[in-house]
Amino acid sequence: MQTVYLMRHGETLFNVQGRIQGWCDSPLTAKGIQQGKRARDWFQQAGIHFGAAYCSTAERAADTLELVTAQPYTRVKGLREWGFGEFEAQPEYLNPKIPYGDFFVPYGGESETQIRARIGQTVLQLMQHEPAETTLIVSHAGAIRNFMSLWPQPDGAQQKKRLPNCGIVEYRFDGNAFFFQRLVDPAQA
Template sequence: MKELYLMRHGQTLFNQLHRIQGVSDSPLTKQGIADAKEVGQYFRKNNISFDHAYASTQERACDTLENITSQPYQRLKGIKEWNFGVFEGQSEQLNPQDDSQRHSYGDFFLQFGGESDLQVQERMNATLTDIMNQPDHQRVLAVSHGGACFMFLQKWLPYADIKKRVKNFHNCCILKFTYDQEKFEFIESINVKELI
């Protein structure tokens, strides 16, 4: 059974300042770098190694991966963060209420030059499926983003189960899935800080 470790990047300056950070970028904080290094130590301590590693093309994801491992990796646009249009870089207080049916921001950002939740979900799922379908990919690490990871998770796990099974989806949280015959199965969320 193939395994995917899908991870959210480390804390950034915009995370710290509570700013909307989609396709815009900001650097990792000292805490973000330290947390990523702890994830690397966790993988080594538990003898978890990866055939292949991927990061979104955004700096914060690449820097997180480079603080976890020195192995070569590929950058992919398909696992970038949700595009929030004109709201990029603005205060998180401007985010809309969640769509009660879709448990996300729904189509809200489309009218402002961004993406809908389902567009993000579709590209995440297509990209990660392409990755896992490659024959030499048995255990893969992919570093992505909070909104993008959450939409992928919603594709494969009902929202009620997410509320029960995924605790503290913070920076550097890891979502572990198995993959077989075009299907992902959620196994667990791993918060390294809680294991130290």
């Protein structure tokens, strides 16, 4: 069994400003940098070392990964956040109520079905071709939540909790299926 850690990026300027981020980008804040360092410390204290590392193409994900580990990594387009089309960089109060369904499609964004298929297929293919025993993937809240909906935990309790910046979701992978282990907030650990 392999272990994969899906981690959300640190807090960004758009997070603080209450803006929809999606495929657009904004820099990590000082707090976001500290969150990345706390995640690094959590992994080190737990004795977790990565054989491989991946992140989305967004700078906020790459910058977070570089705070956690100095090892080489690969940026993967399929790990990007949900595409919100014309809603990118707009105030979050414009978001519809969850579930979003196909709300963003007429505005040039992705549907819930599209993001789920993209993130699910991307992580599955990465892990099926990755020989490392332990892998770190830094992505985004929406993308990770949609992945989690494909591979839910037995009691569903963690699925209802908000995924904090630098929140870590641990899965075991047997070559075909992912098995939820835990959700960790390094700031609270």
